[in-house]
Amino acid sequence: MPNFEINDVPHTRLNLLTGERILVSPHRSKRPWQGQVEDLPTEARPEYDPACYLCPGNKRADGSENPDYQASFVFVNDFSALLEDTQAGLINEEGMLIAETERGICKVIAFTPRHELTLPEMEVDEIKKVVDVWQAEFASLALNDWIKYIQIFENKGSIMGCSNPHPHGQIWAESKLPMEILKEEKQQREYYLQHGKTLLSDYLALELKKQERIVVDNEHFVALVPFWAAWPFETLLISKRHVKDITEFSEAEKLDLAKTLQELTIRYDNIFSTSFPYSAGMHQAPVNAGDQEFWHWHMHFYPPLLRSATVKKFMVGYEMLANPQRDITAEKAAEIIRNQATVHYKGKNR
Numbered sequence: 001m002p003n004f005e006i007n008d009v010p011h012t013r014l015n016l017l018t019g020e021r022i023l024v025s026p027h028r029s030k031r032p033w034q035g036q037v038e039d040l041p042t043e044a045r046p047e048y049d050p051a052c053y054l055c056p057g058n059k060r061a062d063g064s065e066n067p068d069y070q071a072s073f074v075f076v077n078d079f080s081a082l083l084e085d086t087q088a089g090l091i092n093e094e095g096m097l098i099a100e101t102e103r104g105i106c107k108v109i110a111f112t113p114r115h116e117l118t119l120p121e122m123e124v125d126e127i128k129k130v131v132d133v134w135q136a137e138f139a140s141l142a143l144n145d146w147i148k149y150i151q152i153f154e155n156k157g158s159i160m161g162c163s164n165p166h167p168h169g170q171i172w173a174e175s176k177l178p179m180e181i182l183k184e185e186k187q188q189r190e191y192y193l194q195h196g197k198t199l200l201s202d203y204l205a206l207e208l209k210k211q212e213r214i215v216v217d218n219e220h221f222v223a224l225v226p227f228w229a230a231w232p233f234e235t236l237l238i239s240k241r242h243v244k245d246i247t248e249f250s251e252a253e254k255l256d257l258a259k260t261l262q263e264l265t266i267r268y269d270n271i272f273s274t275s276f277p278y279s280a281g282m283h284q285a286p287v288n289a290g291d292q293e294f295w296h297w298h299m300h301f302y303p304p305l306l307r308s309a310t311v312k313k314f315m316v317g318y319e320m321l322a323n324p325q326r327d328i329t330a331e332k333a334a335e336i337i338r339n340q341a342t343v344h345y346k347g348k349n350r
């Protein structure tokens with residue numbers, strides 16, 4: 001039984017996936033929701049931009065020419081942060097200056113030839129083709145036994161440092177497990193050992209019972225604002241079936257994932273009538289790394305906006321030095337996202 005009023009009292013919440021805590025200050029957001037909708041001039045983008053390095057037929061920085069692709073297009077990043085031919089190497093000076101080489105492959109994926117679109121403006125069957133490509137890329141990268149982890153992600157909007165509005169994402173595959181994955185691996189492994197079920201299966205069952213933070217719920221997927229969300233409109237997408245990675249998804253699941261992505265991103269865009277920026281990515285089991293039965297596929301959306309299309313939440317001050325903190329509760333944020341229409345605010349203008 002709760003022994004404090006969660007909607008009134010400052011409190012911390014535990015992030016089950018990382019083992020970290022966030023601070024919630026609900027008393028500061030007692031004022032009514034002031035979702036300012038500022039009508040920003042929507043920059044009309046052309047269907048094809050001769051200056052864009054992702055549009056079909058255009059030249060990229062390395063001089064190569066993009067094919068006249070019809071759906072999506074994948075290539076190795078011309079400025080890859082990780083390189084495939086990096087040799088193993090280690091530095092350890094007196095146990096204090098420690099460095100290790102990291103080997104990897106970085107790819108860019110253009111979601112569509114259409115320069116002016118974004119994921120929420122694409123049709124479900126077009127998004128499904130992107131899901132197919134993610135699945136195929138994951139499977140083929142995992143064939144390299146030195147690759148241990150594959151990160152599929154999208155950085156959307158200039159506010160997130162995205163360099164080009166042409167809809168695209170990235171895939172980084174590497175020889176070690178990154179920090180966020182190490183945290184989630186530990187939490188999920190421990191839970192599975194104790195309960196014999198995945199952490200996210202049980203968490204999802206609880207959320208479906210409570211119905212307080214659910215945003216999208218269809219046959220195969222749920223999108224919800226996690227109890228421990230740090231970003232104002234953060235969401236977590238969980239597969240109802242326990243799968244470790246995207247290669248296990250059936251055709252029906254991939255179609256549902258495309259529908260979920262479309263619905264969630266349309267709702268996001270509708271909150272402030274703007275193309276909603278975010279960093280989003282899947283967390284999946286490490287590959288070529290032994291038994292990962294405890295790992296449950298999921299996807300995080302971290303959008304930076306707070307009160308309007310232009311008011312960004314900054315993770316600074318206390319948040320940099322202590323814990324992430326939020327005012328608007330996860331429950332309120334879920335209600336706001338749930339109350340949005342599932343038709344894009346720009347209308348069906350394609």
Ligand code: H2U
Nearest residue numbers: 053060061077078079155161162163164
């Ligand atoms: P963003 O998703 O952060 O916008 O990054 C796009 C990537 O595209 C970026 O990592 C790469 C950049 O290195 N890129 C190319 O591979 N070729 C180019 O011609 C320009 C940009």
Ligand code: ZN
Nearest residue numbers: 017184283300
């Ligand atoms: Zn995760």
